[in-house]
Amino acid sequence: MTKRKSSVLLIYTGGTIGMKQDIHDQTLKPFDFSQILDEVPELGKFAMKIDSFTFDPPIDSSDVEPGFWLKIAGIIKENYDIYDGFVILHGTDTMAYSASALSFMLDGLAKPVVFTGSQLPIGVPRTDGKENLISAVEIASAKDASGHAIVPEVCIYFNSKLMRGNRATKVSSENFAAFSSPNYPLLAEVGINIRYNTDAIRKPRDWYQPVTVAGRLDTRVSILKMHPGITPEVVRYFLCAPETRAVIIETYGSGNAPSAAWFLDIVKEASALGKILVNVTQCLAGTVDMDIYAGGKAMSRAGVISGHDSTTESALAKLFYLMGRSDDNEWVKDVMQRNLKGEISD
Ligand code: ASP
Numbered sequence: 001m002t003k004r005k006s007s008v009l010l011i012y013t014g015g016t017i018g019m020k021q022d023i024h025d026q027t028l029k030p031f032d033f034s035q036i037l038d039e040v041p042e043l044g045k046f047a048m049k050i051d052s053f054t055f056d057p058p059i060d061s062s063d064v065e066p067g068f069w070l071k072i073a074g075i076i077k078e079n080y081d082i083y084d085g086f087v088i089l090h091g092t093d094t095m096a097y098s099a100s101a102l103s104f105m106l107d108g109l110a111k112p113v114v115f116t117g118s119q120l121p122i123g124v125p126r127t128d129g130k131e132n133l134i135s136a137v138e139i140a141s142a143k144d145a146s147g148h149a150i151v152p153e154v155c156i157y158f159n160s161k162l163m164r165g166n167r168a169t170k171v172s173s174e175n176f177a178a179f180s181s182p183n184y185p186l187l188a189e190v191g192i193n194i195r196y197n198t199d200a201i202r203k204p205r206d207w208y209q210p211v212t213v214a215g216r217l218d219t220r221v222s223i224l225k226m227h228p229g230i231t232p233e234v235v236r237y238f239l240c241a242p243e244t245r246a247v248i249i250e251t252y253g254s255g256n257a258p259s260a261a262w263f264l265d266i267v268k269e270a271s272a273l274g275k276i277l278v279n280v281t282q283c284l285a286g287t288v289d290m291d292i293y294a295g296g297k298a299m300s301r302a303g304v305i306s307g308h309d310s311t312t313e314s315a316l317a318k319l320f321y322l323m324g325r326s327d328d329n330e331w332v333k334d335v336m337q338r339n340l341k342g343e344i345s346d
Contacts, residue, residue, distance in 0.1 A: 006141040007049040009083040011075055012036065013068070014058030015091025017118040017129040028121065030058035036089075039122045040130055048141050051083075061091025061098070061117075066217045066320060069101040073213045076106065076113060080211050085112040085140030085149060089133070092117045092170055092178050095156060099165025100317035103154040103341045105214040110204040112140045113154045115165060119176055128176045132158060135190050142194070153202050153342070155187055162188035164202075166314040166343040171284070182285035183309040183345065202342050218323035220245040221316055225282065226252060232262045239270035239277065245329065246276035246319045248312060255279045255288035255296045255306065264298050271303030276329050278336060280307035280315050287345070305333050308344040318343065 118129030163181035287309035290296035
């Protein structure tokens, strides 16, 4: 029996990888996808079928909205049976949000969905876009001896490193090493060979189940970053606003916040209003543990739940997804603390 050729769908959403300098105002603007492919003739050397889908117009990822995630998820669902893997070319600025969101929205995923982009446009001589794109395509098509995808996850490939999407965060606006996965090991490292960290890669419960897509996201979430000098007025505005159902509180260290009575009184007030309050640390690495210090314990007693070692991007996407699934805030609080897609450590 002849082996079927692998196939990958490239979904081009925009971002620096496909931008060039506008001759009039010198800013970077997206250009046509066929021009990107012309810049990477190496893709033609792969013995695989590579098709593409272009968002019209391609966008700077600062313009990404949750409706955009629904569109990407819909394209993956429509083409799921046709391709072995998907590569999403996306701006780096909000890539960690989009990868986190897709990790929750695509249920039953048994194929790779690899986000990548670049710090320099693909047309410039020192671009990082070519290597990122070529390796992302190879990873998206990689299969093991039994014919299953080696990385059946939503992930981010950048600068020789493959990271779980909902564990990654953008750490540099300048270096080629733009992303980091501070609380979870790399899924693969690329050198002469691609070294997969198979123990760290999630496998689906059932390789052959159909993928399902979340059809609704509830975006009534805000993020409050704690800082010395924050006032009761600002904290109350965030925690008790009628427009929000949930607030991510970015706290200090292992989940600490001021011990002042006014702060805890507002947290209790928000809890009594039924708000979902999630504690995520401002630190790049490490976890929230509300049992270590009195401030954390008091917040926990006042109804704040732990975001554990979640990134802020992942906590936000998970809230959108869970709140879209249920109007029951107690259920959302309960499931928020469970590991759904490898986004928090057990
Ligand atoms: N502003 C760009 C974007 O996120 C930056 C990039 O792609 O690196 O779309």
